[in-house]
Amino acid sequence: MSRLSEQLLAGRFVVTAEIAPPKGIDVTETLAVANRLEGMAAINVTDNQGANMRLSASALAALLAREQLEPVLQITCRDRNRMALQSDLLGAAAHGIENLLLLSGDHACFGDHPDARPVFDLDSVQLLQVVETLQRGVDMVGESLAGTPTFFPGAAVAPEAEPFELMFRKFEKKIEAGARFFQTQAVFSPEKIERFMDEARRYQTPVLAGVLLLKSARMARFLNEHIPGVRVPEHLVERLDKAHKPQAEGVAIARDMIAMARERCHGVHLMTLGREDLIPDLLS
Numbered sequence: 001m002s003r004l005s006e007q008l009l010a011g012r013f014v015v016t017a018e019i020a021p022p023k024g025i026d027v028t029e030t031l032a033v034a035n036r037l038e039g040m041a042a043i044n045v046t047d048n049q050g051a052n053m054r055l056s057a058s059a060l061a062a063l064l065a066r067e068q069l070e071p072v073l074q075i076t077c078r079d080r081n082r083m084a085l086q087s088d089l090l091g092a093a094a095h096g097i098e099n100l101l102l103l104s105g106d107h108a109c110f111g112d113h114p115d116a117r118p119v120f121d122l123d124s125v126q127l128l129q130v131v132e133t134l135q136r137g138v139d140m141v142g143e144s145l146a147g148t149p150t151f152f153p154g155a156a157v158a159p160e161a162e163p164f165e166l167m168f169r170k171f172e173k174k175i176e177a178g179a180r181f182f183q184t185q186a187v188f189s190p191e192k193i194e195r196f197m198d199e200a201r202r203y204q205t206p207v208l209a210g211v212l213l214l215k216s217a218r219m220a221r222f223l224n225e226h227i228p229g230v231r232v233p234e235h236l237v238e239r240l241d242k243a244h245k246p247q248a249e250g251v252a253i254a255r256d257m258i259a260m261a262r263e264r265c266h267g268v269h270l271m272t273l274g275r276e277d278l279i280p281d282l283l284s
Contacts, residue, residue, distance in 0.1 A: 002069050044072040161229040184196075215247050
């Protein structure tokens with residue numbers, strides 16, 4: 001059983017963070033950042049986040065596991081067919097990686113290889129079902145495995161997406177498919193996360209609120225214009241616009257969201273986009 005699953009099952013409020021693999025093979029700085037995050041319950045390793053090509057997420061997750069750090073391996077459906085997805089899942093298990101965050105993935109047209117052909121052979125719900133199948137000791141076509149993997153699979157949810165009913169039905173489908181925990185997309189509205197948690201609580205599946213560090217009003221406006229399911233309220237954009245030190249204001253906003261999550265969620269997932277040094281300030 002992974003440490004993350006143990007802490008969530010014990011009812012502890014957990015804090016996770018994320019790192020992106022480097023665009024290249026030099027992992028020196030990335031591992032140094034990861035070791036500074038050793039106090040986190042787990043460290044998410046992003047999978048070509050934003051459809052931008054980087055070092056394999058599974059390779060970096062394996063290196064973290066070797067360093068006795070607790071990885072959450074993100075796997076997206078964008079770049080692999082069902083054979084490759086199963087292979088990567090088995091490879092992760094062979095490295096002792098149990099925590100997964102299973103995602104559909106951003107479309108390739110938004111990234112640095114816009115001409116790449118996306119796969120999307122499966123979606124995130126189907127990928128959760130694949131994980132359940134592998135844990136029964138067989139692959140998708142019923143062939144027996146030499147050794148059965150153990151996973152703690154998680155999924156994403158967007159509490160601020162509309163229509164609410166459609167979003168929530170997908171949340172339910174992911175639970176039915178085997179999701180054992182959720183990380184939300186970045187949330188900025190206490191009212192919307194409260195509405196979501198009021199409905200989600202009856203499923204007793206842990207939810208970690210996604211807390212994104214806003215660095216400027218420009219960044220907030222970009223999120224509103226280009227990132228589906230994420231909405232920075234106008235009053236927060238104005239706070240950042242008027243702030244003498246926008247990043248310090250972003251830290252204050254993130255603190256408010258963490259305080260809100262402590263009352264309503266099972267933990268937080270911190271997205272600091274290269275400013276992992278600010279995490280102690282966010283949690284203070």
